[in-house]
Amino acid sequence: MRGSIKVTKVVGAGEDGRSLRALLKAWTGLSAAAVNHWLDAGGIEVQGRIERFGSVRLRAGNTVHFRSAPAAAATSAPPNLGEEDVLFRNEMCLVYNKPPGYPCQRTLDEGRWNLEDALNEWLEKRGAGTPRLHLVHRLDRDTSGALLFARGQENARTLESWFHERRVAKTYLALCHGAARPEEGRWTQRIGKTEVMGGVRRYGIVVRGGLNAITDYRVLASKQGFSFWRLKPLTGRTHQLRVQLAAAGHPIAGDSLYDPDQRRREPLDHHLLHALLLALPPESGAPGEIRAPLPPLFAALLRRLGLQEP
Helix, strand or coil: CCCCCEEEEECCHHHCCCEHHHHHHHHHCCCHHHHHHHHHCCCCEECCEECCCCCCECCCCCEEEEECCCHHHHCCCCCCCCHHHEEEECCCEEEEEECCCCCCCCCCCCCCCCHHHHHHHHHHHCCCCCCCEEECCCCCCCCEEEEEEEECHHHHHHHHHHHHCCCCEEEEEEEEECCCCCCEEEEEEEEEEEEEECCEEEEEECCCCCEEEEEEEEEEEEECCEEEEEEEECCCCCCHHHHHHHHCCCCECCCCCCCCCHHHCCCCCCCCEEEEEEECCHHHCCCCCEECCCCHHHHHHHHHHCCCCC
C-alpha cells in the first residue's frame, strides 16, 4: 500500500479476550464498516497469518500487523444520502437521520467520509448548497438519529445559543444490558476524563472536578436480560449517556468502551443508542418534535426481544 507504514500491535493484558474488530476500531479510530472492509481485503495479520474474521477473540501477547492509513478502509462505501433521511429543513436549519458507524464531522484523517461534508456536497449537486451547512451539536460515531445542522454562520450562532440556554430538547432510546425495574428519575452527577483504553479516552463519574451532567431517565421495559431506556439529557457532556448508564450498572449494548463484559457478549458492530426526538424553539419554524426512525439493526433487535418503541 503506497505511502503506508507497517504497524505492529501486541495485545495488552487489559485487552485480553476482546474481538479483533473492537481492537482495530480502538487502535485506529475507524468505523466498524471501515474495519470490516479492511478485514475483507486481507489487510490484517494475526500471529503472522491473514485474518478476515473480526469476531475472533485475541489473547494477551498476540501480535497484530497492519498498515497505517489503510486506503481501502478509509474509503469504504459510505451510506447513501437521500431525501427520506432528511427529517426537516427550512432556510434556518436541516435535521438529518444520522446512520450509526460514521463520524459527524472531519476527524484527524481528513480523507475520511463524514456526514457534514457529504451533506454539503449532496446539496451542492442538487443546486441547494448555499448557505453551507454547519454542525451545531454532535453525536458519537456509533450513535444514530436526529442531527441538527445550521444553514450559514449566523444561524449557527443562533442555534448554538439555544443549546447553551437549554432551549433545545433531545430524547434518546438505549438498549442496555441487565434487567431493570420500571422507574423514572434524574441523574445529577459530575463527568470527567478518566483513563485511556486502547488509545481511546474514557470518561467517568468523578467526585471532584469534571462537569455537571443532568439526565432525566425512564426504564420502559425489561426482557431477556436487556432493559430499554428513554433518556432526556439536560446537559451535553462528552459520552454523557454512555457513562451514566454504565455507572448505573446498565451499559449500552455494543458499547465496548464502557462495558467491561462486552467482550464476552454477543458482538455488535456499534452501540445501540439512538437520538429519537429533537424539539426546537417555535421561532425555528420547526414542528413540535422532529422524530428519527430507528436504524434497521436496532429495530430488529427490539422485535426479537419482544420490546416496542414508544
